Amino acid sequence: MKKANLLIFLLLPLFCLAQSTFALKGKVTNSSNPLEWADVSILNAEGKIIDGITTKQDGTFEINIKKGFYKIEISLLGFTDFQREISVESDLDLGIISLKESATNLNEVVIKTQKNIVEQKIDRVVYNVENNISTAGGDALTAINTAPGVVVQSSAINILGKGASRVMIDGRMIELSGEELNDFLKSISASDIKSIEIIANPPAKYEANGSGGIINIIMKKGIRDSWKNTSILSYDQNTYGIYTLRNSFFHNKNKFRFAASVNGRLGNSRSTEDLDINYPNGLWQLRDDSKQKENNLSGRFSLDYDVSDKTTIGFQYLNERYNPDMKSNTVIKIFNNQNSVDSLLVNNGFNNKYSGSQTYNAHLVSKLDTIGRKFSIDLDYFTYDSKFDKNFTANSYSPDGTYQNTNQSARNNSKQNIDNYSIKADMEHPIAFMNLSYGAKASFIKSNSNVFYYNTITGNPVLDPNQSNVFEYTENNQAVYMNVDKKMNEKLSVQLGLRAENTQTNGYSGTLSQEVTNNYLKLFPSLYLDYKLNVNHGLNFTYGKRINRPGFGLLNPFRTYINSNSYSEGNPFLKPSFSNNFDFTYSYKKNLRTNIFFNVINDGYGVIFRSNPETNTQIISRENYFNESSFGIGESYAAEVTNWFETQSSVYLLGSKTTFISNINAVPSNNAQLYFTTENTFSLGETTKLQVEYFYSSPFKKGLYEIGYMAGLNLAVRQSFLKNNLQLSFLVNDIFNTSYLKDYKSVVNGVTQVYSQNESNRFLRLSATYNFGNKKIKVQERDFGNKEEKKRTK
Structure with missing residues (x-):
């Protein structure tokens, strides 16, 4: 009731x-x-x-x-x-x-005027990415990493001080995370992106899942009554080479708006990993060198049709295929207490990987009258498939390289399928003294994953049922929300929201005969205040409560072996964590922003790297093990300083306090972090631009982990030809090879582990972009009432 x-x-x-x-x-x-x-x-x-x-x-x-x-x-x-x-x-x-x-x-109808690089809205920050030179020939993940206050590191997309963020495209959530999400974003061309919205405290209209807020990617729609084609060819050179070809086409005429794009990538990248585990009886020193394919093919299609001046219907489809096959060589040096090498353990393996996704959307938008009432409905279906076939052999050698024995030989074969159906209805309903909006959404997620482990030490594969697993997971969510906003006077605007989400989950491991269910109803309030002191000074305050639900893979209780002495296991008893987020922003002339934030996380969960000193085995597990308060202050400046110089710079001072709520045999440690980033664009002439980017993150401690410094210097040049229709770009990314994760340290059970990973951040990129089209299509003379949809094309 x-x-x-x-x-x-x-x-x-x-x-x-x-x-x-x-x-x-x-x-x-x-x-x-x-x-x-x-x-x-x-x-x-x-x-x-x-x-x-x-x-x-x-x-x-x-x-x-x-x-x-x-x-x-x-x-x-x-x-x-x-x-x-x-x-x-x-x-x-x-x-x-x-x-x-x-x-x-x-x-030629070439307009030099452009929007501010960064715009502060009442509930979000908008980053206009279109003119960023370093993203030329790049993908959506690259574009996100250039957004102010956003960092992409080790398969996680973070808003500084907030944690991992979820990603939407045109307001529609992508039901992926980690490496799967990053692979999906790599299939989207940065040239198709109009802007990126950083929503630290999302309004009630959006899903409450994700403690780190939401990154919303707004795609280009094309200019009305025109057609345009953009072709991009690029080449990346790191240790290996990667070729990328992208093409986008937009056609808008009368009642139709059509867009299509195709993206293909072919080549390889290099990844190196270092791990030192200090066991009581001696150091284990792991070095891994991998070559990974970057073969990808993706496409996007959308069509909108104005049924009348007030009603628009549309359809969108995205398809992505990725084959990141990987060949790896792992060498583990095993030291004794006298710090001399006792033996070597060499893991050679080949990972045959495949992933693919398809996204379907049908929508209707209807303006009900001239006073602002508008109704919209979205039907969405998302499916994701992945296959993983890993063969590896672990051989033992003496310090001089003499073969001793085969420690382990195995084949891991796994599959995962995710299906997500959802329906969403929204109503904008302005009334006499305020703007009212409300709506509802129902979402249904089903995930099936399995792992089959074969022992191949005899030369013939033998299924090991004790190390094989089938896991099924379902998650259903029903949500309703209401949001009101009102301009109290010329200076003060207020927005209030309340969202209710009712969630049912079920995880079942057929192999372990283990079932875990949850059913909970939660409320998520939000508050936004915007106050204009005068034309130059403004204040903004936001508050939001969020939930962070564990991903499907984290709930699978079974062990997946990384190598002969390391395995990862999920936890079906993981609970969602909750966060309360407070943000205060002062802005000056829309150029200078001072941001102060405070976030509190309860029942936080994460990865714990344990080591068993008796068996010299590394165990990667997941637990609800901490409560945490994060706080910080950031100063950002974005402006066109002169007609030949633009800058976007930020500096953040971040801190946190962590307490452990689970007996993980470790002590929390926290200190301050300094993060600085600057992006500067110089116009060297009418057709030449130079862009210099730099970021620095100081070493810091946060809870269970200590992280070393990171820094990166990028240099990009763009030259335009043929009245700006042809553009050639050159990028040197991470010139000094210092932007990778290093000295990632934790101490659990008295065992110290230090990890580093470099994923070919240093590379050269050459790209050519060619635009052609017609901005003067003859159209029928008519009044156009669907203004909001049309305005999104600019």
């Missing part, structure tokens, strides 16, 4: 007050003539488009709108955008609005 009452409370608005509308009209011209097809947008106090239209042949427009404060924006190719804040108390005639021609050759 309580759940039913909650659903009613969240889905139904308390009341809706009728209110008359007023006519807002005007005429758009240049210095002498009326301008047809100019885009007229009406935005509310939070910058959200609530209505829009295009000017008629005589340059006039008229929109019916409710009483209130708004911003009107008018734009047209070849002209500088017009913006103005208005107060609607009655019918309002803005008179003649004259647009100024942009300072470029209008015959």
Whole structure:
């Protein structure tokens, strides 16, 4: 009964007050003539488009709108955008609005004006990635790593001080994490990305899962009444070489918007790993050198159709195939207490890997009236498949290299399949004194994974049922939310949200005959305050409660052997962790941002690297073992300093306090971390740009782990030809080879482990980008009412 009452409370608005509308009209011209097809947008106090239209042949427009404060924006190719804040108390005639021609050759319609590099919204930071030179020829993972306050390291995407973040594409969640998510993002071209939203405290509209907030990738949609094709060819050189070919096509005419892209990658990369384990009876020193294929093929297709001026339907499809086969050679030197080598253990293996995913989306967006009511519905299906076939042999040798025996020979064969169905409905429902939105979502996830272990020491594979496993996992989630926002006055805006999520999970290991179920209902409030002191100074405060549910693979209780003396095991009893996140931001002239944050995590879970001194075996496990408070302050500056110099720089001072809630036989340790990053772009001429990037992360301790310093210097040059249609780019990434994970240290059970990993961060990239198209398609003369969808194309 309580759940039913909650659903009613969240889905139904308390009341809706009728209110008359007023006519807002005007005429758009240049210095002498009326301008047809100019885009007229009406935005509310939070910058959200609530209505829009295009000017008629005589340059006039008229929109019916409710009483209130708004911003009107008018734009047209070849002209500088017009913006103005208005107060609607009655019918309002803005008179003649004259647009100024942009300072470029209008015959080519090349506009130099561009958005700020970083924009602060009431509930997120928007990073406009389009002009970043270092991402040319790169992928979505590369683009994310350039976003302010975001770090990609060791298969994790982190918002600084927050933890691992989830990733969405155009507001739709990707149900992957870790290496699987990174592989998926590598299949998306950075050239297809318009902007990246960093949402540290996501509003109630979004899923509450993920303590590190959400990274939302906004894809390009193309300019209305035009078509465009972009082709990119690039070559990366590290120890090995990688060739990449990408092509994107956009076509927008009348009621149709169509986009398609294909991406292919072929080549190899190198990865090295070092691990020192200090057992009581001597040091074990592991060195691994791997060659991994980077073969990938992916495609994306989308189509939107305006059924009417107010209703749009659409479909999207993404397909990705990845074959990261890997050949590895692992040498373990085994020392005695006198620090001399007793023996060598050599693991040679080949991993035959495959992964593939398909994403389907169908959606409908309908504007119900002229006062801002809008309804949308999304149907989504996501499927992911992976196969892993690992053969390895571990041979023992004497210190002089004499063969002694075969310690272990085996084959691991595993498969995983993930299916995710979801349906989501959202309603934007402005009423007399506030903007109200509400909605619901149901999601159904099923994951099947198995591991079959074959002993091949005799030369013939023999199935070992004690080391084989079948694991099934289901997770169903039903959520409802309500969000209200109101501009209290010209200075203060307030947004409140509440989301309820009801979750049911079931994990079953057929091999171990073990089943674990959970069923819980949780509430997730959010609060946003935005206060403009004056035109130059602004304050912003956000709060949100989040949940961090364990990934499917972490719940599988079975052991997977990495080599003969190391295995990884999941934990079906892992519980979700919860976090309360507080953020305060001061901004000056939209260029300088000071951010102070405080986050509290309860029942935090993570990886524990244990070692058994009796058997000299490394055990990688997962547990809910800590509570943690994280805090920090960051200073960011992004601006076009001169007409030839742009900069985006940040410095963060981070700290934490950790307490262990599980008996893991370890002592927490914490100290401060300094993180600095700067990206500087220099215009060396009309067609030449130079970009210099640098980051530095100081050594620090956090909870169970100590991490060494990391730093990286990148240099990129872009030269444009053929009136900017052809661009050649050159990138040197991580010039000094210092950006990799190093000195990752933990002490558990009195055994010290120190780990480092280098995944070919240093490389050279040459890329060529060619654009062609037509910005003057002849179209039917008509009024265009679906302004919000169209505005997303810019």
